[in-house]
Amino acid sequence: MKLxxxxxxxxxxxxxxxxxxYFANDRLNTxxxxxxxxxxxxxxxxxxxxxxxxxxxxxxxxxxxLVNKRAIEENDFGVSVECWVEIIFxxxxxxxxxxxxxxxxxxxxxxxxxxxxxxxMLIAGDDGRWYHPLQQPEEIINRILPASLHQxxxxxxxxxxxxxxDGKKTNIAEDTKELLGVKVLDRSLExxxxxxxxxxxxxxxxxxxxxxxxxxxxxKLEQELENLQQEKDKIIQESExxxxxxxxxxxxxxxxxxxxxxxxxxxxxxxxxKSDRKILxxxxxxxxxxxxxxxxxxxLANAIAKFDNIVRELRNKGELSSGIKQEFVAKxxxxxxxxxxxxxxxxxxxxxxxxxxxxxxGNAEIEETAIRIETQVKAIEKQSSQxxxxxxxxxxxxxxxxxxxxxxxxxxDEIDRKLRNYPSEDIQKLQQKLDEIExxxxxxxxxxxxIGQKKANITAKLQAISKEINKHQIKQEKxxxxxxxxKITGEAIERLIEVRSRLERQFRISLEQKVKEIFSTxxxxxxxxxxxxxxxxxxxxxxxxxALPVAASTGENQILSLSFIGGIIDRVREWSExxxxxxxxxxxxxxxxxxxxxxxxxxxxxxxxxxxxxLANQLIVLVTNTQWRGEVASEMSKYIHSxxxxxxxxxxxxxxxxxxEINGKTYPLIQQSPxxxxxxxxxxxx
Numbered sequence: 001m002k003l004x005x006x007x008x009x010x011x012x013x014x015x016x017x018x019x020x021x022y023f024a025n026d027r028l029n030t031x032x033x034x035x036x037x038x039x040x041x042x043x044x045x046x047x048x049x050x051x052x053x054x055x056x057x058x059x060x061x062x063x064x065x066l067v068n069k070r071a072i073e074e075n076d077f078g079v080s081v082e083c084w085v086e087i088i089f090x091x092x093x094x095x096x097x098x099x100x101x102x103x104x105x106x107x108x109x110x111x112x113x114x115x116x117x118x119x120x121m122l123i124a125g126d127d128g129r130w131y132h133p134l135q136q137p138e139e140i141i142n143r144i145l146p147a148s149l150h151q152x153x154x155x156x157x158x159x160x161x162x163x164x165x166d167g168k169k170t171n172i173a174e175d176t177k178e179l180l181g182v183k184v185l186d187r188s189l190e191x192x193x194x195x196x197x198x199x200x201x202x203x204x205x206x207x208x209x210x211x212x213x214x215x216x217x218x219x220k221l222e223q224e225l226e227n228l229q230q231e232k233d234k235i236i237q238e239s240e241x242x243x244x245x246x247x248x249x250x251x252x253x254x255x256x257x258x259x260x261x262x263x264x265x266x267x268x269x270x271x272x273x274k275s276d277r278k279i280l281x282x283x284x285x286x287x288x289x290x291x292x293x294x295x296x297x298x299x300l301a302n303a304i305a306k307f308d309n310i311v312r313e314l315r316n317k318g319e320l321s322s323g324i325k326q327e328f329v330a331k332x333x334x335x336x337x338x339x340x341x342x343x344x345x346x347x348x349x350x351x352x353x354x355x356x357x358x359x360x361x362g363n364a365e366i367e368e369t370a371i372r373i374e375t376q377v378k379a380i381e382k383q384s385s386q387x388x389x390x391x392x393x394x395x396x397x398x399x400x401x402x403x404x405x406x407x408x409x410x411x412x413d414e415i416d417r418k419l420r421n422y423p424s425e426d427i428q429k430l431q432q433k434l435d436e437i438e439x440x441x442x443x444x445x446x447x448x449x450x451i452g453q454k455k456a457n458i459t460a461k462l463q464a465i466s467k468e469i470n471k472h473q474i475k476q477e478k479x480x481x482x483x484x485x486x487k488i489t490g491e492a493i494e495r496l497i498e499v500r501s502r503l504e505r506q507f508r509i510s511l512e513q514k515v516k517e518i519f520s521t522x523x524x525x526x527x528x529x530x531x532x533x534x535x536x537x538x539x540x541x542x543x544x545x546x547a548l549p550v551a552a553s554t555g556e557n558q559i560l561s562l563s564f565i566g567g568i569i570d571r572v573r574e575w576s577e578x579x580x581x582x583x584x585x586x587x588x589x590x591x592x593x594x595x596x597x598x599x600x601x602x603x604x605x606x607x608x609x610x611x612x613x614x615l616a617n618q619l620i621v622l623v624t625n626t627q628w629r630g631e632v633a634s635e636m637s638k639y640i641h642s643x644x645x646x647x648x649x650x651x652x653x654x655x656x657x658x659x660x661e662i663n664g665k666t667y668p669l670i671q672q673s674p675x676x677x678x679x680x681x682x683x684x685x686x
Contacts, residue, residue, distance in 0.1 A: 001144050003590045003618055004088040004095070010068040011083055012043045013648075015679040023590075023620060024641030030619045032636070034628060034660055035646030036669050040680040041622035044646075045594040048154045051085040051100040053147045054117060057594075059156050064114065067104035070677040072112060080105045080115075091144055091588075093402065095124035098137065099446060120446045126284065127277045128405075130442070132449040134456075145589070152565050153589055153616075157558070157596030185500040189493060196489045218465050225458050232451050239444045242437050249434050259419065259427045266415045273408045280401035287394035290387065297384040304377055311370060507571065508535065514567035515560075518615075522559050522607040527552070529560060537564055555600050562608065565591070566615035590618035595627060602631060609635035625660050625669060643685035649673035 003023045008014045024031045035041045046060045056063040067083040075081055084101040103115040121137035122130040133140055145153065253263040332354055336344045344351050419431035512531035519529050527539040527550050537560065539550040552560065569589050593612070600608060609632045613619050619639070623632070643662060651673045658670040662685050673679070 001590060002090040002588055003620070004090055006044070006047060006088075007086045008047055009084050009086075010071040010081055011047060011085055012066060012068065013040050013678065013680045014043070014682070015068050015070050015677070018682045019684065021644055021682065021684075022642060023618060025618050028639060028641035029617060030613050030621065030636060030639040030641060032628075032640055032643045033620065033622045033646065034625065034643065034662075034667075034669070035622065035680075036624055036648060036658065039646040039648040039669070041594050041624075041646065042156070043680075044622060045154060045156065045592060047085045048087065048592055049150060050117075051087050051098055052141055052145075053150055054100065054119075055147070055150070057154075057156050059594075065112075066102060067112075067114070068679070070679060072104055072106060073677075075105070077106050077108055077110075096140075097122040097124075097130065097442075098141065118450070120449050122442075122445060122449060126280045128273060130445055132452040136453070152568060154592045155594070157593045185496055185503070189496055189500075192489050192493050192496070196486055196493070199486045199489065218462060221458050221462050221465070225455060225462075228451050228455050228458070232448065232455075235444055235447055235451070239441060239448075242441050242444070246434065246437050246441075249430055249437070253419070253427065253430055256424065256427055256430070258424055259422065259430075262415050262418060266412060269408050269412055269415070273405060273412070276401050276404045276408065280398060280405065283394055283397035283401060287391065287398065290390040290394060294383050294387040294390065297380050297387055300380060300384070304381060307373070307377055311374065314370075505533075508533070510574075511567050511571045514570050515563045518563040518566045518611065519560060522563065522604070522611050523556065524603065524607075525556065527556070529563065555604055558600065559604065559608065562596075562612065562615070566611070569616050588617040590620065591616040592620040592622075594622045595624065596621060605629075606631045606635055612636075613639035625658070628660075645669065645683040645685060647671060647681040647683055649677075649679050649681065651676050651678050 002025055005023065006021045007018060009017045021031075021033075033041065033044060042057070042059055046056045046063075049055045049057065050066075067081055071081045071083075080103040082101060082103055084099055086097065086099040088095065088097050090096070099120045100117050101120070102117040104112055107113055119137050121133055121140065123133050125131050141147075250263060250267070253259045332338060332344060333351070336346070336351075338344055338350070338354070342350065344354055416431065416435075419427055420435075422428055422431070508531060512529070515529045515531065515537070519527075526543055527541055528547075530538050530540050530547075532538070539552045539556065539560065540547040541550050542548075569591075573588070591612070596608060596612065612621070613636060621636075645660065645667045647668050648670050649672070650670060655670065655672055657668065657672070659666050659668050661667075665686065667683060667685065
């Protein structure tokens, strides 16, 4: 999971739509967000947890009050204010857009009424379009990074030590099993046990299913489906209208002096991107065709070897002769004449000699069949060797297309940036209008996604009702099948228990070793982390030769927690690469930390600043001005790709301004609000 960007609208103290925050990755993997206490650092941390899981950290006060107060007050009674958080992330060559919305408004009694939140998701296809997922967004998110584990990747650094208090140890054990994949086995065991009980109950069931009420439900759902389709048609028309406006603006940019070259290049790149996406789709189609047409050939090696042995043994025994045939010998006996011209009369010695050849001669039909099969087998062996060549060719084609598409996308982003900052205000306004239309098109696509999800749910219900209607009386043969399934299920349960035990032990030992390594690089104490079989993490001292438990301080617990998270990420990343069937689908993980240095002294602050950029593939750190002191900034500077400032606008009269200097330039942290409202702005550091 690689975070790409975050954007907010009327979320807590962030009024209106914020600029998009883009996150660093690769070698320069660190993004720093500066802000004073109360400016919105904790809000940003909780923006991640809310949009993905609809949860909040312990330090997030009044989580029910999400919608910006100024936005509510500026609207009339009964007018809803939209609040949302949008996050974009990549995973395994796919880009996901996740957006969670809620609404609030003032009623006539000046009370604020809130709506429930709604979650939307889009997935970018290889053709450049955004598609709605076939599964529910919550299911996809939890498969990528389960909800029970998010606290290890989005956390308040000053409270991280609470992970290892007595009441939390059991949770850590369960959450670690989830990340390892052992929880998958636990759930599989539970499902198998339920399936076994269900099969046992099935043996007792004989009778018909009542279907009268299902006919009424079917009719009602079909009407709902028709209404949704009508709504979808209207939204599609609206999208087409925006596309026309978009084309008109693009044409206008071509007419303006100074922008025509950039716009022409943009059109050329867009056409090239479409072409490359077609090549990408064709490459994927060819890969699928290669696998479906010839993939089975690589599984036939054992069968081919067995066939060769059978033919060889038959020939060695003389049962499959490659010489004289039975038909030829029988003809000689019928004609009573040898090929040399001598007579072969019945009852003579010559006749008996030739007749004995019948036992050793081969059958022509069998021999021809064997030869034909051998020819086909050799063709299959040749196809098997050619299969991998086809796969390598198709994958190379796909990778080239993806690389080229990424290059074009970067060029298109650069052109849009130039148009937004062009000296001509007309060009800037046109590009701004174009950006707004793109946003509107994306909003329309989200609406289509919601309709698509509703239609999918209704269709699933209709299918379920149809199955109920078509159910027949349980047959006696089904009972016999259930008994067989019960036996197989019991055997599967026994084997899964053994697999779970071995995997868990192997991973726990590996994890403990990595936690020790990380802790020793940060801490100057002689303490050693220990991980029990129940995944309880403690510190021991072994200077006297006897391991004794240590009462760790808050700072040591914080470092222990960071070591545990770093160990988890490193081991699971390695584990996923080696055991792709057992670990999470992606071995890349981000860390978002709020105030990770507050309670540490100077030595530990330095060590932590050195360590945390190396713990995860991506690091987003939210810090105050005092936390971003010399040693922290110095140690982390070589990993920083981008930085942002949270500017707090205070409505307090004669408020004291505060600023921060970065790269020789001064940026405000606190400034006088131009109105009576308090709010926070986001500024990117140049």
